[in-house]
Amino acid sequence: GRHSVRISGVSTIDFRAGFSRKPTLDFKVTSSRPVQGIATYILLNTTGLSHPARADRLELVSITGGVIKILPVRYYPNTGKGSPLTGTIWNITEFVPPKEAFFLRVTGYDKDGFLFQRVSSVSFSSIVPDAPKVVMPPTTPGYYLQRGTISCQVDSLLPFTLRFTREGKSLGVDQLFRESAIALWELAQVTLKDEGFYECIAISSAGTGRARTFLDVSGRTIP
Structure with missing residues (x-):
């Protein structure tokens, strides 16, 4: 008759992975999920490997078992050889995460x-970014004949273009940012004609966010 054979064993080899939009050696600044649509780095920490053991490649595997992408694994410089207990840091070539969920296989x-070979115990799904979130204070104080500043805070997982406007007209040139930032519009010398609403607009591939503030000028001389 037909028989099945099951082979099992014990091994201390394991790994964990973190995702980052920048190369890093610090797991504290990595995320458990990548962001869809942007270049991503993987920080890989293997444990249970004794020199000269090495990781050779990392595969993104679909939930049906198919290989989505193969990424070479390179030993991260300036980290030493590590140890079986503390692990070894490896650098994974940057990639753009797929839209579908995937497992990691080392x-x-x-x-x-x-x-x-080791496969992650859970699958990973990409974070689908929202449109930029733009925040400005309802009112910004301005002081007559002094330097003024309009502040705009933007939270975005994607690169975005930022523009300041007043009464529908652009102020200065558009600014490009790779990630969340605080942008400023400077006024060399505040006068009465500068009083009014200012708008900050942030545009990314996920959508557009906007906010506005009212520049309230005080300290001016009343004839």
Whole structure:
């Protein structure tokens, strides 16, 4: 008759991964999920590997088992050889996360040259970014004949273009930002004609966000 054979074993080899929009060696600044549509770096920490064991490649695997993407694994410089207990940091070539959920599979060779594979216990799904969130105070104080500043805070997971406007007309040139930022519109010398509403507009591939503030000029001389 037909028989099945099950082979099991025990190994200390394991890994964890963190996602970041910038190269980093610090897991504290990584996220458990990547952001859809932008270049992403993976910080990979392997444990249970003794020199000369190494990780060779990282695969993104679909939930049906198909390979979505293969990424080479490079030993991160300036981190030493690590140890089986503390782990070793590896650098993964940047990639753009897929829209579908995926598992991570690490393939490498142990200290005796035998091939090993480890698959993440959970699948990863990308964060779908929203339009930029723009915040300005309802009122901004301005002081007559003094320097003035209009502040605009933008929270965005995607790169965005920022524009200041007044009465529908653009002020200065558009500014480009790769991530969340605080932008300023400077007034060299505030006068009565500067009083009024100012708008801040942030545009990304996910949409447009806007906010406005009223510049309230005080300290002016009344004839």
